[in-house]
Amino acid sequence: MQTSCSSYQQFKYITEEFEIPSQVFNVPYVKGWQAALEVMKAYELESPDQEAGIIKTRWTDNTLELNFVDSFGGRDAVKSAQFKIIVNVAKGYKGTGEVSKITIFKKQLVEQDFLQGHKEIPSDGIFEQTLLYRIQRVITIDQKIQEIEKQKSLEAESSF
DSSP: OHHHHHHHHHHHHHHHHTOOOEEEESSOHHHHHHHHHHHHTTSOBSOOBTTTTEEEBOOEEOHHHHHHHHTTSSSOOOSEEEEEEEEEEEEEEETTEEEEEEEEEEEEEEESSTTTOOEEEOOOSHHHHHHHHHHHHHHHHHHHHHHHHHHHHHHHHHHO
């Protein structure tokens, strides 16, 4: 029995390191989709599909950003780099309320030299967490606006 526990400790980092960033929001699917789409409009979208709950971006060049970051590190400059973002919005239920689970996957390709071609490198997760934070902010702001509008309508009704 202990061998399974010790082997789990050896491979525990794999499950933690390769976990795809996701977050569950306490909003209906339509609101989660709209918030994700609003945040992703900053990128060139390839195929937003609300039926399937998938938002994909086109390949975006980020060679300059990687070389700027790497200039402070020990790695060589990259010849070219590009990334693609895939956002998945899924409907779920928590108790009796509808929730949305949003998952973000960033695929990063880097070319060190022209002979080897592009290689996929793992993401550090910061970019994905930033997008999830932005989606959370869009949802929060939308909820606050709805509360204010509801209060105004109640005040208008009571003044009659």
